[in-house]
Amino acid sequence: MPALSNPKHERFAQALAKGKSQAEAYAEAGYKPSEPNASRLTSNDKVQKRVAEILDRAATRAEITVASITDRLLAIAARAEKSREAPMLQAARASLMDAAKLNGLVVDKSSIDARVTTPKTLNDFYGGESDA
Structure with missing residues (x-):
């Protein structure tokens, strides 16, 4: 069933499906709050089906x-291994690796490329002249 033709009914159905109460869904759909009307719309066959x-x-x-x-990956690997042909064995290997990674x-x-530099003198460390 596609979306309901009445946009407010569709928003109401979606809000109900998300777990909102009838009254909350009714207001969220853009209607003026009314518990009796929310209850009536909830009992609408099209809304219930949606x-x-x-x-x-x-x-x-x-x-x-x-x-x-x-x-599913293991099933693919098992079927591919049965053929014993190189391309199918490659498919089996790929499926097993995907399952292992998953x-x-x-x-x-x-790889991490990190360079650590150390100052050669205290002047280099402090960025200027020292009192020493």
Whole structure:
């Protein structure tokens, strides 16, 4: 179901899906506060279907986790290893490395170029002449 054709109804449905109360969602949608009207709009079939759709999409996004991605990468690696052909073995290796990185088992090295200089004399350190 696409967004509701009435923009206020759509904002109301989105606010309900975010967990707002009926009254809060009604006011957030741009209506004058009214609990009876908020309750009536909540019972609207189109609004109920839209809220359900928004919540369903959110649940689907929540299912994509590090564990689910790792499982998929390992499945790709297992299928690729079965072929024993060089390009497929490279794909298997890449999938395994991606899974390892995703789970923190491999950390890419980074180099730090730091130069430490020390003063040759106290004058260099203090930036001028010393009393000594």
